[in-house]
Amino acid sequence: MTKSFRSFDDMGRAINDDTRQTYDGAFVEGSEMAKLTVFDTPEKTEMPDPEMAANAVQQMLATMFDVFRDTRMEEFAADLAWGFVNSFHMVAKRIEGREDDAAKKLKEMVTAFDPSEIYAVELEDTQLLCQTLEGCAEAMRCMRDHAGEVFRVETGRPFNTVRGSRVSSKLTASVIDGKDYLAARAAKRREDHNPTGPIVAFTGGQVWHDHEQLFDRLDQIKRRIPSMVLMTTGMNKGADAVAAAWASSRGTKLVRMMLETRYGPKAAFLRNDRIASFRPVEAIVCEGSGVQSDFARKMRTAGVPLHVFRIADQAPMQPAPSSRRA
Incomplete structure (x- = not known):
């Protein structure tokens, strides 16, 4: 009972x-x-x-x-x-x-x-x-x-809305939709939708299970940059979901730069350009597709310190326990 x-x-x-x-x-x-x-x-x-x-x-x-x-x-x-x-x-x-x-x-x-x-x-x-x-x-x-x-x-994963922003109280970190973030910067709207602070960019493939190494690296970055804002490519699974879970657990503001599907096959690469335009101070790339390779190349070209994680370097996947509570 x-x-x-x-x-x-x-x-x-x-x-x-x-x-x-x-x-x-x-x-x-x-x-x-x-x-x-x-x-x-x-x-x-x-x-x-x-x-x-x-x-x-x-x-x-x-x-x-x-x-x-x-x-x-x-x-x-x-x-x-x-x-x-x-x-x-x-x-x-x-x-x-x-x-x-x-x-x-x-x-x-x-x-x-x-x-x-x-x-x-x-x-x-x-x-x-x-x-x-x-x-x-x-x-x-x-x-x-x-x-x-x-x-x-x-x-084990944060609550995320299907679309739009989630401006939060002290209980959890705010999750800002990329469109709201861009609009806030353009109109100089309130801080809720325009979080200030050095941007750490993140992208990764949709298949990823080793969260510990990503948590450790993000923790290291946050110790050096306490006021960081994490900006991801907004996927709801894989490496981006791990990054969102980290932001939620650490009280770090998260900006999800979603795809603008009207651009068709170019949408993901144009999103990489938008993220690069914010001049992130560091970036993390988890191996995935050509989108991640393009992202890494653009970060290197811009001289952004880059942390690269490869699929083969993940720890073995552990079987899920039958129950989360004793």
Whole structure:
């Protein structure tokens, strides 16, 4: 029977001090009053209890894995869990969209100042709407990141969205889609989508199993470049997935430079050019196809220090254990 957790202390290693602090920081009531739509009258409502929210997220994900573990359904647990985490992500995005709309209205009102009492009330309500939605979005992102961390621990790989960016709280590292990154740089948007720091470029084949040597090398680089931003070629399996798992576990911001399929067969090589244009300070290449060979050549031409890993140099693949938990 799955254990029912009743408090942070009961959950042991599942919820640590950093997670507690993140929940406490996310589930903040900026005002006694709340307003969620332009039609609502402000009312006095509270945020959910952060401890109960953390317990609920932990139990939901962990129970799914526990029920399916060591059964013929075990391989499907990860797919279901991904869906749970993605649900938090999609709801957070919808709240963020409403927050953006409210912020635009607030900006328009501030620009067109009106000394009337009606204007003052509407301005105050719009400010409250922005504040309420901002708090709800932060709480939803916090729960999404916590669920994503449970997913990572159980599956060994980080939660990644199918498309778009995932701007995270302190629980996990942010994952920035390449298009968002380029747009943020062009428009000088907020740091969430335009992480600053020296770029370490990474690419590799879609068949790769030895994560330890890649983790070790990335750890070495991060010790020398603590503020590094990892930029990968965005594949969801193989060497790129290993790099994404490292970034998630180390709290390093990750930029996934995805393929622009409209360019056809040239897309992967043009992506290599885009990555090279950011002038990475170091690069890692894991043997794969001609795309990786082209990437290595461009890095060498640009004088970027290069770390090359060959398929034949991987440690032997170890058989997967029957269960992740005792």
